[in-house]
Amino acid sequence: MTRIPYSEMHSLFREVFIQRGLDDERATRLATIIADNSRDGVYTHGLHRFARTVHEIEDGVIDKEARPAVVSSFGSIECWDGGFGIGPLGAWDAMARAVELAHQHGVGLVAIGRNNHWLRGGTYGLEAADAGCISICWSNTKPNMPVWGGATPLVGNNPLIISVPKDDGAHFVFDAAMSQYSYGKLEEYRLKGEDLPFPGGFDKDGKLTVKPADIEETGRVLPIGYWKGSGLSLALDLVATALSGGLSVTEIGKEGAERGLTQVMIAIDPAKLRSKEAVEALVGPILKSVTESRSLDGRAVRYPGQRLFTTRRKNLENGVPVVDQVWQEALALRR
Amino acid sequence: MTRIPYSEMHSLFREVFIQRGLDDERATRLATIIADNSRDGVYTHGLHRFARTVHEIEDGVIDKEARPAVVSSFGSIECWDGGFGIGPLGAWDAMARAVELAHQHGVGLVAIGRNNHWLRGGTYGLEAADAGCISICWSNTKPNMPVWGGATPLVGNNPLIISVPKDDGAHFVFDAAMSQYSYGKLEEYRLKGEDLPFPGGFDKDGKLTVKPADIEETGRVLPIGYWKGSGLSLALDLVATALSGGLSVTEIGKEGAERGLTQVMIAIDPAKLRSKEAVEALVGPILKSVTESRSLDGRAVRYPGQRLFTTRRKNLENGVPVVDQVWQEALALRR
Numbered sequence: 106m107t108r109i110p111y112s113e114m115h116s117l118f119r120e121v122f123i124q125r126g127l128d129d130e131r132a133t134r135l136a137t138i139i140a141d142n143s144r145d146g147v148y149t150h151g152l153h154r155f156a157r158t159v160h161e162i163e164d165g166v167i168d169k170e171a172r173p174a175v176v177s178s179f180g181s182i183e184c185w186d187g188g189f190g191i192g193p194l195g196a197w198d199a200m201a202r203a204v205e206l207a208h209q210h211g212v213g214l215v216a217i218g219r220n221n222h223w224l225r226g227g228t229y230g231l232e233a234a235d236a237g238c239i240s241i242c243w244s245n246t247k248p249n250m251p252v253w254g255g256a257t258p259l260v261g262n263n264p265l266i267i268s269v270p271k272d273d274g275a276h277f278v279f280d281a282a283m284s285q286y287s288y289g290k291l292e293e294y295r296l297k298g299e300d301l302p303f304p305g306g307f308d309k310d311g312k313l314t315v316k317p318a319d320i321e322e323t324g325r326v327l328p329i330g331y332w333k334g335s336g337l338s339l340a341l342d343l344v345a346t347a348l349s350g351g352l353s354v355t356e357i358g359k360e361g362a363e364r365g366l367t368q369v370m371i372a373i374d375p376a377k378l379r380s381k382e383a384v385e386a387l388v389g390p391i392l393k394s395v396t397e398s399r400s401l402d403g404r405a406v407r408y409p410g411q412r413l414f415t416t417r418r419k420n421l422e423n424g425v426p427v428v429d430q431v432w433q434e435a436l437a438l439r440r
Numbered sequence: 441m442t443r444i445p446y447s448e449m450h451s452l453f454r455e456v457f458i459q460r461g462l463d464d465e466r467a468t469r470l471a472t473i474i475a476d477n478s479r480d481g482v483y484t485h486g487l488h489r490f491a492r493t494v495h496e497i498e499d500g501v502i503d504k505e506a507r508p509a510v511v512s513s514f515g516s517i518e519c520w521d522g523g524f525g526i527g528p529l530g531a532w533d534a535m536a537r538a539v540e541l542a543h544q545h546g547v548g549l550v551a552i553g554r555n556n557h558w559l560r561g562g563t564y565g566l567e568a569a570d571a572g573c574i575s576i577c578w579s580n581t582k583p584n585m586p587v588w589g590g591a592t593p594l595v596g597n598n599p600l601i602i603s604v605p606k607d608d609g610a611h612f613v614f615d616a617a618m619s620q621y622s623y624g625k626l627e628e629y630r631l632k633g634e635d636l637p638f639p640g641g642f643d644k645d646g647k648l649t650v651k652p653a654d655i656e657e658t659g660r661v662l663p664i665g666y667w668k669g670s671g672l673s674l675a676l677d678l679v680a681t682a683l684s685g686g687l688s689v690t691e692i693g694k695e696g697a698e699r700g701l702t703q704v705m706i707a708i709d710p711a712k713l714r715s716k717e718a719v720e721a722l723v724g725p726i727l728k729s730v731t732e733s734r735s736l737d738g739r740a741v742r743y744p745g746q747r748l749f750t751t752r753r754k755n756l757e758n759g760v761p762v763v764d765q766v767w768q769e770a771l772a773l774r775r
Contacts, residue, residue: 179712181516182546211517212549214708239679241576254741255733267675269682279675281668303666311736330664331638333616336744339730340602340614344574346722347604347710353722355729371706373549375682377514387681387688394690395674398590401646406589409671 108424146416149289181210187220218351227280230268234276253335278410443759481751484624516545522555553686562615565603569611588670613745
């Protein structure tokens with residue numbers, strides 16, 4: 106396992122994006138989002154998605170020239186058309202606008218349709234939290250999970266993010282796909298040659314299995330909570346599609362590549378209801394009750410996002426761990 | 441299994457509430473909410489909770505005189521104090537206000553703290569949908585589920601509801617607790633003498649089990665998606681507490697009875713972004729793709745809420761099915 110300084114990884118990403126025709130500001134933002142994902146330990150949506158993002162820009166799956174456009178707006182909600190542009194940049198701008206609307210109205214909502222893959226959803230939860238906002242946001246995906254009782258992939262694993270800001274910057278970030286394991290996580294276990302800790306989907310005989318490759322083969326990943334995750338995934342797609350006017354999971358499935366994804370960004374400014382100190386006094390004890398909870402097996406009990414900030418500190422100090430082959434492939438994209 | 445005409449059930453509930461000191465309007469609303477739950481097939485939160493609600497009013501666990509008060513507000517968000525009043529009435533009014541704010545601003549949010557149990561969350565999702573709004577709402581509960589990795593109940597099974605309106609009134613309603621099975625559902629299976637279809641929690645030896653009574657004994661119900669449901673439950677409690685200034689799950693646990701619950705109501709008016717016809721044209725095909733999906737086992741594939749309207753029609757036509765003993769107990773509350 107090699108470790109690469111964060112700044113070196115960021116520079117490479119930025120340089121490659123500039124070489125593919127992005128202007129300095131957009132290349133820097135996109136490099137930051139992807140490098141930050143690896144920095145925070147979400148390797149599947151960091152370095153591991155870099156080459157694919159570059160290729161999708163080269164192939165025109167992602168339109169690098171497109172900029173999001175406001176389709177309609179009313180008070181504290183807006184509908185955007187992403188124009189099949191660079192997913193993380195469209196999503197970043199959409200959340201920035203939702204935060205702006207929250208500062209003006211208490212709550213803001215931006216639905217962006219015909220965008221592309223936003224990579225790590227937690228990016229936008231952290232973006233809102235850094236601006237002092239609570240966020241609820243999600244994306245749809247291509248059909249990659251059967252609806253409960255159905256035989257073929259029909260719903261997406263639609264990741265849902267809920268973030269709550271903390272004064273010390275180590276925000277609470279819940280970030281989870283509606284499948285028990287994301288495809289990125291299945292790939293990670295397969296590359297490590299390990300079984301999943303819990304059954305994560307069905308094999309070709311219709312049996313629940315812990316073998317990542319068998320699940321990747323059928324596409325029958327298990328929704329969280331069986332029928333509940335299936336229903337929640339459907340709910341998220343319905344709301345996203347109704348508000349954005351963009352592509353539903355089914356429509357994305359007709360695109361060939363996974364493109365034209367829809368995201369919904371909701372930001373809420375709690376400081377409009379009470380002081381930041383009062384919010385902190387409400388949130389702090391809940392998180393403390395988790396970390397001080399009696400453990401079942403002696404391992405520390407953690408809340409979502411807690412490990413992220415520990416990993417971030419370590420990776421900034423010692424370098425970001427990379428799979429050598431993936432890093433070499435990234436280096437080869439520099440012209 | 442006896443069937444009772446809906447109107448007879450409603451009259452009984454209304455009469456009993458008036459006899460306990462509620463004015464006509466509030467008694468009628470509360471009777472409607474509880475009778476509608478049974479009418480829609482959600483028996484655990486209908487007739488089965490009626491006697492308990494009456495007793496909690498008599499015992500002062502619920503303050504029947506309390507009315508929700510606005511604590512603070514800003515633009516399209518409001519924070520309410522429920523004053524330990526009648527839970528479903530506080531929740532109903534909070535969603536009505538969120539809908540009003542959505543009509544004014546596109547999105548509206550009301551967080552109501554120190555309320556009481558709202559019974560069926562779907563009630564408020566339907567309320568918003570009937571007013572043409574998409575809704576996202578949830579409640580916290582007493583601690584009834586261990587946080588992932590923890591040994592003792594710490595988080596709530598915090599039900600989450602997402603509804604999407606349909607022109608024909610048969611709205612999409614996702615309504616699910618963060619535990620694989622609600623305690624009401626565990627009770628239902630236990631009363632029927634049946635095992636759960638899937639493991640729903642841990643027994644006293646720490647093994648996953650399908651025996652409802654064994655799970656009720658330990659209080660170690662399984663979160664949906666293991667760590668994911670645990671994290672989502674925590675996220676919902678954090679946001680609810682931060683916005684309402686009310687009682688967190690942990691604080692509710694100190695109350696003795698399960699009282700002082702917090703709810704968050706978010707309503708979004710999609711008609712502010714595009715016509716109702718356009719929304720219907722986006723939503724309809726997604727639901728159709730589900731109902732026309734190839735089934736795994738020959739049984740019809742359904743979306744959340746679909747069965748509800750079939751059950752409603754049947755129960756209005758033939759009467760609402762009741763467990764005789766529970767109906768007799770309800771009748772005995774009439775003075």
